[in-house]
Amino acid sequence: QSALTQPASVSGSPGQSITISCTGTSSDVGTYNLVSWYQQHPGKAPKLMIYEVSKRPSGVSNRFSGSKSGNTASLTISGLQAEDEADYYCCSHAGSSNYVVFGGGTKLTVL
Amino acid sequence: QVQLQESGPGLVKPSETLSLTCTVSGGSISGYYWSWIRQPPGKGLEWIAYIHSSGSTNYNPSLKSRVTISVDTSKNQFSLKLSSVTAADTAVYYCAKICCGGATHDYWGQGTLVTVSS
Numbered sequence: 001q002s003a004l005t006q007p008a009s010v011s012g013s014p015g016q017s018i019t020i021s022c023t024g025t026s027s028d029v030g031t032y033n034l035v036s037w038y039q040q041h042p043g044k045a046p047k048l049m050i051y052e053v054s055k056r057p058s059g060v061s062n063r064f065s066g067s068k069s070g071n072t073a074s075l076t077i078s079g080l081q082a083e084d085e086a087d088y089y090c091c092s093h094a095g096s097s098n099y100v101v102f103g104g105g106t107k108l109t110v111l
Numbered sequence: 112q113v114q115l116q117e118s119g120p121g122l123v124k125p126s127e128t129l130s131l132t133c134t135v136s137g138g139s140i141s142g143y144y145w146s147w148i149r150q151p152p153g154k155g156l157e158w159i160a161y162i163h164s165s166g167s168t169n170y171n172p173s174l175k176s177r178v179t180i181s182v183d184t185s186k187n188q189f190s191l192k193l194s195s196v197t198a199a200d201t202a203v204y205y206c207a208k209i210c211c212g213g214a215t216h217d218y219w220g221q222g223t224l225v226t227v228s229s
Contacts, residue, residue, distance in 0.1 A: 003155070034213030038156075045205060045222050046156065051215040089156050093213030098169055100146065100158040100214040 004029065004090055004103035011109040017078040020106045022090030023071060028101055030071035034093035037066060037075045040105075041086045049088075050075060077108070085110040113138040115206050115220035123200075123227050129193040133206030133220060140164050140187045144209035146216060147180060147191045149202040157202075161209060162189055196227045 005023040012018040022029065022037075029035055033053045038046035048057050050066035053073060063078045073092070077084055090103040119131035133145070147159040160170045160180045170178050174193070182189040193200060203224050207216040 032213060034215070036215045038216070045219040046216070047219075048215065048217050051211050051217070055211075057217065091156075091158075091214045091216070097172075098213075099171065100161065102148075102156040102158060105155040 002101070004092060004101055006088075006090060006103040006106045008104070009107045009109065011111055012080045013111045014080050014082065016080050017076060018080060018108065019077075020075045020088055020090075020108070022073040022075070022092075022103045024073075024092055024094075024101070025071055028092040028094040029068065029073050032093045033068065035066070035068060035073040036091045037064075037073075038089045038091065039084075039086045040089065046089060080110050082110050084108060113208060113218045115208065115218055117204060117206050117220045117223040119223065119225070121224060121226060123196055123225060124229050125197055125227055126195055129191070129196050129200065129204075129225055129227075131191045131204055131206075131223065131225070133189050133191075135187045135189075135208075140182065140189065141184055145182070145189045146207045146209055148205045148207055148216070149200075150205070150222070151199075151202040158214075159191065159193075159204075198227050201225065201227045 037050040040046045053068045054066040094101040114136045123129045141164045146161040162168045162180045177194045179192040203222040205222045206220045208218040210217040
């Protein structure tokens with residue numbers, strides 16, 4: 001069971017769009033539509049932003065969207081705002097043993 | 112609104128057992144899965160284990176030999192024990208509720224820092 005692969009950092013200017021990738025394998029991301037994304041501000045607990053690849057929980061801005069192609073899931077944030085600066089983690093159901101695996105995290109900087 | 116609160120010692124000696132409890136309020140623990148997740152200082156999230164209110168469990172294979180997770184539905188609590196700790200187990204430990212499908216964690220505790228040091 002290996003961690004999902006995310007870029008260490010991404011950046012964008014206010015108003016722009018960015019995409020964070022999350023690459024797994026056919027044992028996790030590629031097989032199951034059970035990818036979730038979390039936002040974490042410094043010193044705070046993670047917050048669910050996207051679940052089941054592309055669903056948004058109530059209260060999460062529609063500037064956040066998710067998708068998947070093959071073994072790679074993606075989180076897109078449109079209309080970047082300063083408050084979006086945070087760490088982002090993907091997570092997936094993994095394997096027939098029903099494990100849970102997280103990505104290494106991506107630090108988003110809003111320039 | 113479901114709320115989770117971790118509790119337990121903030122300092123554990125090497126080779127001893129780390130014990131944490133998560134108290135769930137604002138909803139029943141019954142019928143759901145509940146996770147423990149940790150985050151070493153400056154690093155990413157690592158799933159430790161989850162348990163269903165019925166007692167069914169699943170563990171991260173890299174930690175399985177040292178981890179025990181249990182549930183007490185009468186107290187609306189679930190607990191984590193991690194044995195033979197080392198400095199590498201120093202982390203913020205989070206409890207979280209699993210919803211929807213698979214790996215979706217919709218509610219999280221605030222986290223508690225556990226330091227392993229003599």
